[in-house]
Amino acid sequence: NAGVTQTPKFQVLKTGQSMTLQCAQDMNHNSMYWYRQDPGMGLRLIYYSASEGTTDKGEVPNGYNVSRLNKREFSLRLESAAPSQTSVYFCASSPGQGTYEQYFGPGTRLTVT
Amino acid sequence: RKEVEQDPGPFNVPEGATVAFNCTYSNSASQSFFWYRQDCRKEPKLLMSVYSSGNEDGRFTAQLNRASQYISLLIRDSKLSDSATYLCVVNRGFKTIFGAGTRLFVKA
Numbered sequence: 001n002a003g004v005t006q007t008p009k010f011q012v013l014k015t016g017q018s019m020t021l022q023c024a025q026d027m028n029h030n031s032m033y034w035y036r037q038d039p040g041m042g043l044r045l046i047y048y049s050a051s052e053g054t055t056d057k058g059e060v061p062n063g064y065n066v067s068r069l070n071k072r073e074f075s076l077r078l079e080s081a082a083p084s085q086t087s088v089y090f091c092a093s094s095p096g097q098g099t100y101e102q103y104f105g106p107g108t109r110l111t112v113t
Numbered sequence: 114r115k116e117v118e119q120d121p122g123p124f125n126v127p128e129g130a131t132v133a134f135n136c137t138y139s140n141s142a143s144q145s146f147f148w149y150r151q152d153c154r155k156e157p158k159l160l161m162s163v164y165s166s167g168n169e170d171g172r173f174t175a176q177l178n179r180a181s182q183y184i185s186l187l188i189r190d191s192k193l194s195d196s197a198t199y200l201c202v203v204n205r206g207f208k209t210i211f212g213a214g215t216r217l218f219v220k221a
Contacts, residue, residue, distance in 0.1 A: 031207065042117075042200070042213040043157070050207050058208070090156055100145045100204045104156035 001026055004105035006091050012111045013081045021076040021108050023091030029103075030096030032074035033058075034066060036087040037107075043090065049074055051096060081112045116140055119201050119212035126219055130191045134215045136184040136201030145204035146177050148186050150197040151214065157200055160186075191219045 004025045013019055025032065030051045035043040035058075045058030049068040063085060065077045074093075078085060088109050092102040119136045126132050138146075146163035161168065163175040163184055174187040184201055196219045201212035 033207075033209065035211075040213060043211040045209055048207050048209075056207070059210075100207070100209070101147060101159050101162060102209070103159065106156050 006105035024073045025093040029093035031094045033092040034076045035090045083112045086112045117210045117212040123216040131189045134186045138203045143203045147202040149200040
C-alpha cells in the first residue's frame with residue numbers, strides 16, 4: 001500500500017499561472033482533505049471532502065477549487081496563483097463515518113514568484 | 114486568540130528525560146483530539162488519539178480534560194528519535210484545527 005500519494009513534489013509558478021495538485025489514496029477511506037502549512041502558523045484546512053461526491057470549504061478556501069474525482073482521488077486547483085499561495089500543501093485522508101484520524105501524503109512545495 | 118494553542122518551545126532535553134507538552138483549545142464543541150508528530154520537512158504522522166480516560170502507548174501517555182479544555186502528552190525515557198515537532202489537533206466533525214506545534218530536541 002502506498003497510502004496517500006501527491007504529485008508533484010515541487011513546483012514553481014509565476015503569478016497568474018494555474019495548476020492542479022493531485023492526491024490519491026489507496027486505503028479505501030471515505031474522507032479527504034487539503035491543507036497548507038506556512039511557517040509558524042501550523043496546518044490550515046483549505047477544503048475537505050467528507051465522502052465521494054461532496055466537498056466543503058475549510059478555514060482558508062479563497063483562491064482554490066477542489067474536485068473529488070472518485071473515492072481515491074481529490075485534486076486542488078489554483079486558478080490564478082499569487083505569491084501569498086507559496087506554501088507546502090498536504091493532502092490527507094481519513095476513514096470518515098465518525099473516525100477522524102488522518103493520514104498524510106508527503107506534500108507539495110509550491111513557490112509562486 | 115488561536116483556537117488551539119501550544120507552547121512553541123523548543124524543549125531541549127537529555128536522553129532518558131521525561132517531557133510533557135500541553136495544549137489548550139477554545140471551542141467547547143470540539144469532539145475528537147489527537148497528537149501528531151512532524152519531522153523536519155516531512156508530513157505529519159498520527160501519534161495517538163486522546164481520550165478523557167487517558168491513554169498510553171508505550172512511552173507515550175495522552176490525557177484530555179474536557180472541563181479545562183486542555184490536552185497533554187507525556188513522553189517518558191526520551192530517545193534521540195523523539196526529536197520532532199508535536200502537533201495538537203482538535204476536530205469538530207470534519208473541521209480540523211492544528212496547533213502550531215511544539216519542537217522537541219533530545220540530546221545525547
